[in-house]
Amino acid sequence: MATIRPAQAADLPAISALDERETGVAKPDYWRDMLAPDRHFLVAETDKGAVAGFIAGEIRVFEFGQPAAGWVYAIQVDPQQRQRGLASQLFDALVERFKAKGVTRVRTLVDRKDHLILSFFRAQGMVAGPSLQLDKDVS
Amino acid sequence: MKLQTATRLGLYAVLELARDPERTLSSAELAEQFGVSSHHLAKVLGTLSTAGYVRGGRGATGGYRFTGNRRRTTLMDIVALFEPAPGGRAKEPGEDTDIGGALQRVLLEIDEIAEATLRSISLETMLKSKGSSLKR
Numbered sequence: 450m451a452t453i454r455p456a457q458a459a460d461l462p463a464i465s466a467l468d469e470r471e472t473g474v475a476k477p478d479y480w481r482d483m484l485a486p487d488r489h490f491l492v493a494e495t496d497k498g499a500v501a502g503f504i505a506g507e508i509r510v511f512e513f514g515q516p517a518a519g520w521v522y523a524i525q526v527d528p529q530q531r532q533r534g535l536a537s538q539l540f541d542a543l544v545e546r547f548k549a550k551g552v553t554r555v556r557t558l559v560d561r562k563d564h565l566i567l568s569f570f571r572a573q574g575m576v577a578g579p580s581l582q583l584d585k586d587v588s
Numbered sequence: 589m590k591l592q593t594a595t596r597l598g599l600y601a602v603l604e605l606a607r608d609p610e611r612t613l614s615s616a617e618l619a620e621q622f623g624v625s626s627h628h629l630a631k632v633l634g635t636l637s638t639a640g641y642v643r644g645g646r647g648a649t650g651g652y653r654f655t656g657n658r659r660r661t662t663l664m665d666i667v668a669l670f671e672p673a674p675g676g677r678a679k680e681p682g683e684d685t686d687i688g689g690a691l692q693r694v695l696l697e698i699d700e701i702a703e704a705t706l707r708s709i710s711l712e713t714m715l716k717s718k719g720s721s722l723k724r
Contacts, residue, residue: 561700561701561704562704564662564704564707564708567704567707567708568662568707568708568709568710568713570708571708571709571710571713572710572712572713577705
């Protein structure tokens with residue numbers, strides 16, 4: 450069982466490194482911005498004090514014409530620490546924080562070819578939401 | 589999305605058996621539950637058995653039980669046993685025209701979304717989900 454706690458500046462190198470290993474893209478500035486007071490940024494810490502995973506989100510009101518919802522922007526768990534329920538623990542903790550702010554819906558966007566993360570959110574009880582994401586190549 | 593009858597029966601049967609992997613049900617019992625002929629369901633169970641998702645069944649009274657992995661098996665795995673592979677279909681007349689090509693892109697978009705949905709839902713998620721799914 451890991452401890453879920455708010456992320457701190459001291460966690461940023463570990464968060465950034467874990468994300469870069471998994472996505473192949475280094476984005477330290479993006480993760481530093483997630484420490485802003487209006488964001489919800491949590492880490493899962495092992496009993497040895499290491500960052501085993503993180504989740505980041507924010508409550509957005511009237512985004513795309515929709516009432517308030519808690520958005521999950523990112524979730525990541527160290528592959529060595531998977532299959533132990535850490536991502537579910539992180540998700541539940543974020544949802545609790547959203548609920549404490551009076552929000553009753555949680556949303557995210559997932560690449561439709563990323564079956565692993567899609568399956569994870571499905572297993573948390575998430576289903577297709579009311580919006581369709583549209584996209585256009587304007588290069 | 590329209591699924592063939594065999595596909596729907598395959599999903600019904602595998603989900604019903606996966607609810608309790610210790611339990612055995614005959615094709616006749618399953619057929620009665622879903623209101624279809626036992627012969628039709630026996631064929632579907634034969635396909636599921638060859639693929640390793642269920643085992644058993646000797647004649648109409650022989651019991652079947654679930655032998656797959658609920659966490660690892662998705663709805664798409666079962667659908668793919670009965671439906672033609674998306675890339676494996678024959679070319680439709682008119683596909684080479686500009687209108688035919690544009691229509692194909694719309695249909696492909698629908699197929700991709702349907703496949704993403706079916707691939708993201710495991711039997712475990714269907715049977716245990718916190719939200720909308722099946723409750724005993």
